[in-house]
Amino acid sequence: MTLMRFDPFRDLERLTEQALAGARGPRAMPMEAFRRDDRFVVALDLPGVDSGDVDVTVERNVVTVHAHRAPLRREDDELLVDERPQGEFSRQFFLGDNLDSTRLSAEFDRGVLMLGIPVAEASKPRKVEISAGPETEEKPRIAERASREEPANV
Numbered sequence: 001m002t003l004m005r006f007d008p009f010r011d012l013e014r015l016t017e018q019a020l021a022g023a024r025g026p027r028a029m030p031m032e033a034f035r036r037d038d039r040f041v042v043a044l045d046l047p048g049v050d051s052g053d054v055d056v057t058v059e060r061n062v063v064t065v066h067a068h069r070a071p072l073r074r075e076d077d078e079l080l081v082d083e084r085p086q087g088e089f090s091r092q093f094f095l096g097d098n099l100d101s102t103r104l105s106a107e108f109d110r111g112v113l114m115l116g117i118p119v120a121e122a123s124k125p126r127k128v129e130i131s132a133g134p135e136t137e138e139k140p141r142i143a144e145r146a147s148r149e150e151p152a153n154v
Helices: 008-021 135-148
Strands: 031-036 039-045 054-059 062-069 087-094 105-109 112-118
Touching: 031 087, 054 112, 062 112
Parallel strands: none
Antiparallel strands: 031 039, 039 112, 054 062, 062 087, 105 112
């Protein structure tokens, strides 16, 4: 089952951003993804972002998260240090065909965006009932014929 597919261009872009920001620069939107029962959970860290500044869209099997973080300072404040990432951030990931993107849910709490993506019904394991075939009817007939025949003398 797949949650994400490899996107070499996005990975290259992310590496470039990290290199330009410095080796210790934080990633804009760190992510954790895992499966819990019949759903996938994706958690994205968005500290300092208001829930109204987060936008989640799904188009086909692509989920895009946009967020905006404004600086806390005002125009008349004297800036001493500014290491907090701010501005527009986005992250995309691809959903496998085994997931139901129409039932994706989103919850934002304490700077963490939690996405829930259920496994599609067609992809869930199901028990297959085994029906009795025609050979079960043949077995009693074969046993009946064998009992009518006389045993051979040896």
